[in-house]
Amino acid sequence: MTPPEAPTDGTASHGETPPAVSVCLEVMKKRRDFLLAARARRQGTKAMMLQARKRRDEEDVPTHVIRVGFTCSKKVGNAVARNRAKRRMREIARLILPAYGTPGWDYVLIGRAHETAARDFKALQSDLKYALRKVHAQ
RNA sequence: GCAGAGGGCUGGAUGGCCGCGGGGGCAACUCCGAGGAAAGUCCGGACUCCACAAGGCAAUGGUGCCGGGUAACGCCCGGCCGGGGCAACCCGAGGGAAAGCGCCACAGAGAACAGACCGCCUUUGGCCACCCGCAAGGGGCGCCGAGGUAAGGGUGAAACGGUGGAGUAAGAGACCACCGCGCCCCUGGCAACAGGGGUGGCACGGCAAGCCCCACCAGGAGCAAUGCCAAAUAGGGACCGCGCGUGAGCAAUCACAGGGGCGUCUUGCCCCGAGCAGGUCCGGGUUGGCAGCUAGAGGGCGUCUGGUAACAGGCGCUCAAGAUGAAUGGUCAUCGGCCACGGGGCAACCUGUGGUGACAAAAUCCGGCUUACAGGUCCUCUGCGCAA
Numbered sequence: 301m302t303p304p305e306a307p308t309d310g311t312a313s314h315g316e317t318p319p320a321v322s323v324c325l326e327v328m329k330k331r332r333d334f335l336l337a338a339r340a341r342r343q344g345t346k347a348m349m350l351q352a353r354k355r356r357d358e359e360d361v362p363t364h365v366i367r368v369g370f371t372c373s374k375k376v377g378n379a380v381a382r383n384r385a386k387r388r389m390r391e392i393a394r395l396i397l398p399a400y401g402t403p404g405w406d407y408v409l410i411g412r413a414h415e416t417a418a419r420d421f422k423a424l425q426s427d428l429k430y431a432l433r434k435v436h437a438q
Numbered sequence: 439g440c441a442g443a444g445g446g447c448u449g450g451a452u453g454g455c456c457g458c459g460g461g462g463g464c465a466a467c468u469c470c471g472a473g474g475a476a477a478g479u480c481c482g483g484a485c486u487c488c489a490c491a492a493g494g495c496a497a498u499g500g501u502g503c504c505g506g507g508u509a510a511c512g513c514c515c516g517g518c519c520g521g522g523g524c525a526a527c528c529c530g531a532g533g534g535a536a537a538g539c540g541c542c543a544c545a546g547a548g549a550a551c552a553g554a555c556c557g558c559c560u561u562u563g564g565c566c567a568c569c570c571g572c573a574a575g576g577g578g579c580g581c582c583g584a585g586g587u588a589a590g591g592g593u594g595a596a597a598c599g600g601u602g603g604a605g606u607a608a609g610a611g612a613c614c615a616c617c618g619c620g621c622c623c624c625u626g627g628c629a630a631c632a633g634g635g636g637u638g639g640c641a642c643g644g645c646a647a648g649c650c651c652c653a654c655c656a657g658g659a660g661c662a663a664u665g666c667c668a669a670a671u672a673g674g675g676a677c678c679g680c681g682c683g684u685g686a687g688c689a690a691u692c693a694c695a696g697g698g699g700c701g702u703c704u705u706g707c708c709c710c711g712a713g714c715a716g717g718u719c720c721g722g723g724u725u726g727g728c729a730g731c732u733a734g735a736g737g738g739c740g741u742c743u744g745g746u747a748a749c750a751g752g753c754g755c756u757c758a759a760g761a762u763g764a765a766u767g768g769u770c771a772u773c774g775g776c777c778a779c780g781g782g783g784c785a786a787c788c789u790g791u792g793g794u795g796a797c798a799a800a801a802u803c804c805g806g807c808u809u810a811c812a813g814g815u816c817c818u819c820u821g822c823g824c825a826a
Contacts, residue, residue: 392768
């Protein structure tokens with residue numbers, strides 16, 4: 301479970317890295333996108349669950365875009381706890397996904413009770429990198 | 439100082455780096471960005487749509503001492519009454535029980551027009567210890583019976599007025615005084631009510647938070663209200679336009695005719711054979727967007743006026759989230775709070791390490807109520823003690 305020591309070109313192993321400048325992060329808000337992602341690949345870690353889906357060509361989203369959504373059910377806690385979990389996930393997505401995610405894919409991060417809000421921030425980032433590596437290896 | 443009562447405030451701070459939502463701007467950039475409860479969604483309104491002459495009646499729900507405040511309230515303020523506390527102060531769903539129904543467990547003899555268990559008293563009734571007497575007989579404790587009584591004991595949340603007197607065999611509102619209660623009058627108060635006087639005769643137990651009666655209030659649904667726009671997919675209806683061979687059969691289908699293709703021609707084989715990617719309009723569903731959407735009974739500070747107060751009014755200054763898979767933050771450091779452990783010190787305290795930091799996040803907007811809340815802090819008051 302050692303997190304990868306994050307080389308800057310870590311995504312090169314996937315062989316489809318576009319020029320980093322053009323990678324663009326968007327937030328998903330539509331319910332159907334979440335439902336589609338929920339049926340695709342998934343990978344759990346200690347503090348969160350990652351779902352990932354490669355978008356199909358006919359979808360009206362530019363191919364250089366990475367889309368990301370965040371979900372916290374009531375199981376995570378009350379409104380304050382859910383908001384905090386979402387904000388931390390949003391922050392690591394902003395830090396990690398442009399460098400480690402694959403353009404043309406949708407990612408959904410799902411919060412877990414207690415862990416997402418309490419886990420050390422560095423460890424949380426490593427979790428996401430690990431989950432991305434595993435989910436693209438499937 | 440100790441113990442207690444009431445009320446208010448606060449809800450970590452600063453900085454670095456990286457971000458988010460909204461307004462303005464061509465842009466650079468700039469301004470603003472959650473709480474005291476934003477919570478529960480329990481009351482009251484504003485605002486929308488639907489229904490509806492006014493009004494009355496009925497049903498249902500709610501409210502319930504009196505007066506005031508308020509847009510309104512079940513909220514707030516002041517007062518009254520009852521209960522608790524030495525006191526500051528606290529608590530009370532606090533209208534009606536002679537309109538009616540119902541209920542009053544357990545205990546207890548008896549619980550609603552009640553009752554006699556232990557008692558108390560009387561006794562010319564029966565039995566009889568014992569005493570007097572030679573005897574006849576007399577007296578007579580006690581028990582039983584008969585009768586009187588409800589003072590005392592005991593039960594209970596509550597026992598059919600309380601205390602005292604007089605009275606009596608013992609007793610009893612049967613009588614008397616005071617208290618209580620009912621009615622009437624007077625005084626004070628806007629009122630709830632309080633005080634006083636007279637009178638009556640103990641006649642009238644509690645529960646209305648069981649039903650009920652009385653008075654007052656209430657049309658329904660809610661911003662996912664409501665209004666508008668757009669898109670694409672499948673499909674419904676109406677009209678228009680174009681098109682639509684015959685026979686048999688309910689129909690499926692069959693036969694012939696027709697069109698197209700293959701094929702050198704004939705024979706033959708295969709396919710098509712009734713609707714249309716046509717136009718306009720209507721209604722419904724889905725998705726998205728815009729409006730509603732934040733300047734209003736607005737908040738804060740200061741001041742003045744009226745009012746005991748709640749509050750109302752005037753003046754001046756000042757403040758301003760509008761998101762919608764839902765922004766208002768993430769991270770690091772320092773300081774400060776608290777806790778644990780260690781060191782120094784008589785102590786106050788100083789210092790190191792580690793941990794912890796409550797409750798809880800706007801969702802149309804206001805006024806309340808209720809509930810949750812680590813720690814800190816301020817004011818007023820009461821009792822006791824000490825000092826002066």
